[in-house]
Amino acid sequence: MSLFRKLFLVDLIEGMKVTFGYQNPKYIYTEQYPKERPPVSERYRGAPRLNINPENGETLCIACDLCALACPENLIVVGWQRGGPDGKTGKKTLTNFTYDISRCMFCGLCEDACPTDALELTQDFEMANYSREGAIWDRQALEEGPRPTQYKE
């Protein structure tokens, strides 16, 4: 450091110039989250959802159990029974589906394993709950998706 810089505190003043310049409000980077929800990307891995066929309202899940096998945390339980609603066809039908989001690490392996795009990690990220039981989602909750209370002023 040259004597001039040292004597006239040039190094300190340069730093102060940087911080002073950033006071311009146009540099503000924070989001006011509950007031303004940040956009998340298309591939965001958030709350799980069981997709239903929009045409006939039936679930896309074929109860193949692949997601439960793929899950590293074993948090998916697929309930199924042999035979359709009429009990005559030999197809497996879904009876229940539980997904424990308290243990989920959102790795996306279940989503990758699903052959029918029934299970999907969506862009919802507001999954807070008052109880542990509330974090275990059943088939209905999975099909409807999370319903967080919206922030109101």
Add this chain to the structure above:
Amino acid sequence: MTEAETVYRPHPEDHTFLDSNEIVINMGPQHPSTHGVLRVVLRLDGEKIIGSECVIGYLHRGVEKIAENRTYVQFNPYVDRMDYAAAVSNSLGYCEAIEKIMSVVAPPRAQYVRVILTELNRIASHLLWLGTHALDIGALTPLFYCFREREEILKIFENYCGARLTTHSFRIGGLQYETYDGFEKQVNVFCDDFLHKVDEYETLLTGNRIWLQRTKGIGVISAEDCIQYGVTGPVLRGSGVKWDIRKAMPYCCYPDFEFDIPTGQNGDTFDRYIVRMEEMRQAVRIIKQAVAKIPDGPIMAKIPKVIKPPVGEIYHSIEAPKGELGYLVVSDNSTQPYRVRVRPPSFVNLSALDIMIRGHLVADVVAVIGTIDIVLGEVDR
């Protein structure tokens, strides 16, 4: 009572009327600048450190044991959670280790994307380090500038694979996700912006006389000691050893790129700081080359649906942001590994903390802990 307490508690008979010489303080596990849950038992003479001992394990989750009970694919997300500041690097090391044992090579396009993301992750990890290191030394503001840039990187990760921190971005044999539209553009824009930002950090810190006083000559470790302790990464390079696994034992497609390995001379905190700052610039250089040369083609190699590597063991190491990250994988030809052992850079580097801080003051401990750049998730696993 842990061993550290028995070691450093003064003998009761030493307690004389005017015993003002020695204080034993527990730095951590809830100390603001031990970067998580590290506990350092310090023996002080006034504020001078006579001895220290790290007590670790507060964040132990048994990752290596978990590996023995998961399939190879299932274990992949867990490695992200060791060094959560550099999840992509962890994932790269693990995937390459398994690919190596299976004798599979990821396709070129996958390798290029891997390099881009890993180097971005290196920048993100160094930014996190810089922010917290500066904060430890008392500069409050760089943290926020660093996090702003880091946020841009995390946005790229989020766009690419849907997660920001623990990305689970790579799969054994290649990639799960193809790049999104505008990936190259976003990365290039970030790189161009980022070089100016690095200069800005340097204006705030590198020239600053207080910063120089706080870092020069602090936590000196010689090259010999580094090698003795097995220290790697920027700490080793800060001591003047030109050792970078990307050059020394090339992996992925690193031989395709031109970049320099910055080194320091004195092995003090300032040199390690300078090395990391330069590494960020070099990472930008690599990313730019990779984005320019990224080939087309498949992103996934042909691998069986159920991964059952042949019997054998393999050690594969990569240059993670913090040093040499190695995976020793033992396979018994089943779907689950027989044993996975991780060589975490933070853990090994942390072992040199004692010789680095001896004789310094309490204020220097935080500077040195910051400069080693530990992530406790990786130390404890």
Add this chain to the structure above:
Amino acid sequence: MDQFFFYMFSAVILVMALLCVTAKNAVHSAIFLIGTLLGVAGLYLHLGAEFLAGVQVILYVGGIMVLFLFVIMLVNIDQTLKEAIFSGQWKLGLIGVALLGVELVWFVAKGTGLPEKPETHAAAPAAAQLGNVQQVGDVLFQSYLLPFEIASILLLVAMVGAVVMAKKRI
């Protein structure tokens, strides 16, 4: 009003001094000593010697007592609390003090009254115009210059001695 302040400060000084010597905890002692010194500063103020009062506080409270506390704080308090604060002769001391007290009372009661107020007050208005600081400065740097310099050299010698004693290697 004057009387009230005088007695108030005196009481503070006496009580604090007493507590200072009887407190078991060294830090408490120091706190009471600070109280005593502040009381003395109050007396100075009351006498119109603001400068002296300010210097008393800066030097004694802000300087010396802070350093005292600095040392005392490092002492192991648990140990001192167990030790007796008075040596074996405290009864003898008490008798001596009682005798002295009786003597004082006797002199006050039987004596020819308090000495007359000194006549120096005639010069006071002129001094007040000069201001306290000038007065002190005049006295210190003109009438008593030599003692002042000797005192400063004495302090310097003491400081050098302390450094030599404390430091093994200079």
Add this chain to the structure above:
Amino acid sequence: MPSTAQILDWLTIAKPYIIMGLVVAVWPLVSGYIVLMERKVMADMQVRLGPMRVGPHGLLQPIADALKLLIKEDIIPARVDKWVFWFAPVIPVLTALTAFAVLPFSQRYFVAELNVGVIFILAMTSIGVLGIMLGGWASNSSYPLLGALRSTAQLVSYEVAMGFAVVAAVMVAGSLDMVNIVKHQQASGVWFIFYQPIGFFIYLVAAMAETNRAPFDMPEAESELVAGFMTEYSGFRWALYFLAEYSNIFVVCSIATTLFFGGWLRPFPNVAWLNFLDWAPAVMLVGVGAGCLYLAGKQLSAANKIGMGVLGAAIIAVGLAFGVPMVIDYVSGPFWFLFKVAVMIYMFMWARFTFPRYRYDQLMQLGWKWMIPLGMANLLVTGVLILVKMQYWSAK
């Protein structure tokens, strides 16, 4: 029925008490707003927003904070020295508020014109450190103890440098009386910073160290000593420490303003063609009010919009009132004084958010090896120059 003269008489007697009462009553709130200012400045420099939730633009945050601290559980940890722990936080608040007594907000508004005002303030600030020391000691915990030790060493070394800087300015003025010092600057027509630039620099550094502000915030360096001497404190006692800290900042900035920046005088008080500067208070306040109205439009909720609008209107009204020639005379003194103090406080914050922290021993080195010798040299040169000037004038 007392006559007007009598009432005026009473008012003159009561004035110091009224000012004193005002200071004690209003000060906690004002210091709360200094904290808000600090948080906002910090946020601006760190590309953040800062507190935004309570009230319009976060303007009611200090009140919310104060309420929170007041109703917090009062925790006295086991094995602390209860009495000392209890009264230690009171000491710095008491001394800092006492120091307000001699601050001349203008030639009209001050509590006491003490002929050793500067000495009095220095004495008060030197007592203040006792609160920090005793608080740290009484906590019976290692980090607070280390913080207390640091603050002691720091205070002792910087008090001296500060003293030298202050004395140099006092020598130029030839008086220890705060009011007289400003009057002297008025008479000479120059702020003392132009006579004493080095003195001011030393004072600034010493003042930062004395008030434990970054880059000299050793005693509470949160990344090293958790919270230093305040680690075991919480709730209201903790708030007292903060009140004391910000009061001290105000006091040292006021001293700087008085000694080096001409106290209540407007810039260039004796230059007639700059008389338009008398209108500056009004213009500035109207500007601030307009800014508030602009921000009101940006508020997200109706309540905040109205609140901000009312605030802006009120500030503009006050600003317009300040423009009345008769009022100017009364308000320009306090306005300029507070304005200069605010600028000084901003400087303190600016430095805090830019610089890393010194290490404790480096701080000592800076104090003893640089500041004190520099201060002595400055004093010597000042003394010689004054002597020369006196000789010159007497010869003439």
